Amino acid sequence: MSPASRRLTLLLLVFLMPMSISYAADESVIVKGWLQKMIKAEHSASYRGTIVYRHQNEMVVMNIVRAKSDHGMMEYLSAQNGAPGEVIRNPHYVQSLIPDSEIPLQSDNPQIVNKTEKSLHDRIDEIGYYYQLTLAEVSRIAGRASQKLVITPLDQYRYGYRMWIDQQSGVLLKSEHLAVNGEVLEQMIYSNIEVFGETIPLDVRLMLNELSDRTMPDKAFLKQQPSNSHDTQNWAVKFIPTGFELASYLRSTNPQQLPFEHIVFSDGLAAVSIFIEKQEENGAFNGVSQRGAMNAYFAENDGFQVVVVGEVPLATLELIGKSVHHTVVNNH
Template sequence: MRFSVLCLAIFLSPPLWADDEAMQLLSLMGTAVKEKNYDGIFTYQSGTKAQSIRIVHRASPKGNIEKLLSLDGAARELVKTDESITCIFPEGKQIQIDKRPLGGGFPSDLLSRLSLAVPYYSIQTGRQDRIAGRAARQLKVMPVDAYRYGYELWVDEESHLLLASQLLTQKGDVLERFTFSSITIGGEISESTLTPSRVGQQVTWERKQTEPVKREDIHQNSVFPELWRVAWLPAGFKLVAEQSRRRVDKDLLVEQRVYSDGLSAVSVFIEQRDKTQQHLEGASKMGAVNAFGIVVDNHFITTVGQVPEQTVEKIVRSIEFAKE
């Protein structure tokens, strides 16, 4: 999964607390990802489940490309470019569009997301450590409130590439962990190394640029004539995407809105109520992802996100229905 260029916004919108060394390290990470090739194996762990994955990444002025191959269980592959994502499922099972293949890959995009979210996190350097036999510097990214998770990152001191990350609760409990066990940095990455080596069902998603949605555009284009208003969001969370669709099986309308501070994100789903269908009411948790569902004015409303439970509950309970 590609690293992205560090945005200038990280300097124009400084976090509430960041030491100079931490900011310099972020800048060096932004440069490294544009220039470094690497080939390694990392472990993704969420709760009691773990996966070993090989990743091959080639940086180029024409765009980054990388391949991920699962080393445990079914030999799934994922090839990513700046424009598309292609997944291969050799086991022949039905492709699940909403499934996160290979644990979502290595979280290389943390850098670009962090550049947009720095006002809502404190960023400091920590201890020196060793990851995959390489000297690494710890980087602590802690939220300014209790409505989002924090991160601990380990950055290679020589190449300035990300070697490990941990997603943390406010108490410091680890929810999700990515760690390289071995990595080779530099050298040529051949085209054949990046070509899928498996045969199976294949699906490709094309990347599309998105822009923040204007409130008047949402109301004008929404399939719902009524206005649903989210009365509370954590500081820094803004609407970044919105879509409406019709469920073919039930002929029911579903609206989705995505709110984000740049690093963390929450989806809100609004669906017409169907008394024959079971629906989440109350809290649900899967790894680092929390969800909370309620019924309002004959509609199911659900919030889902990689944020603490209190965040999804407070957001969904603030949603109001009001005709204009």
């Protein structure tokens, strides 16, 4: 290459470099804008449709109805294949009817119900530090134009994501969790969806209002009460990947249950839950569990059962679980 050609090449690089940096920055801003639209839809969009969930050789089909009722935003899911089951969700509780059981389980703590959505909303500007955000092509999902986003982790502690967001409503129509090697661990996709406008169909309003008025037997409530006991064990976590911050901390000393603590960390997209419960002698379990992108790590720690659950690699959960330790023991 002649000196003149080299100078021309350098000049081109000088002029093109700021343009490339500007484009990358603009792309990240655009992706965050789509994520904001998705978050807004999560809190305000009303619709009904059919969701297909796949992981490995398993497929679950669920009908979903979601709309505002007299008690706020209600969501109802019902299994259409396999074991029967249903989930009812509103801003105040999540109620799940367990197959082969007449006793539903309920959590009535809004911190648990909405922690993931709030975390992403609050930390939307930070996720670019831990993930590469890429704007991909527009395609059709369930007959609707959808913007595809590719979210790639910048370390080995997280999974990647592909998301398809409805251009009109912002509803997440398809999502995939990706392993470090690019393998699709699980997929969620709408096979059909009807997005409502300002007017909610009468049959939907009546159904959701009826569901919100359901009463629960006392024994079905799982209430987490503030602790005022000095005998309750406090716990902390020595290792947590960069970017994961404390999202919620709950402690229960319900006299009808063994004391337990629940700690949640999130990086805005992924969440890790740590459950710690006092066990009877020889009652703890050690091992791991994997189901799609959801992993769990179980360990016994000084008479307590420690369970770490999250949609992150199993190795991440093991590192976190092994770092859980006592902080304060006060028997006064």
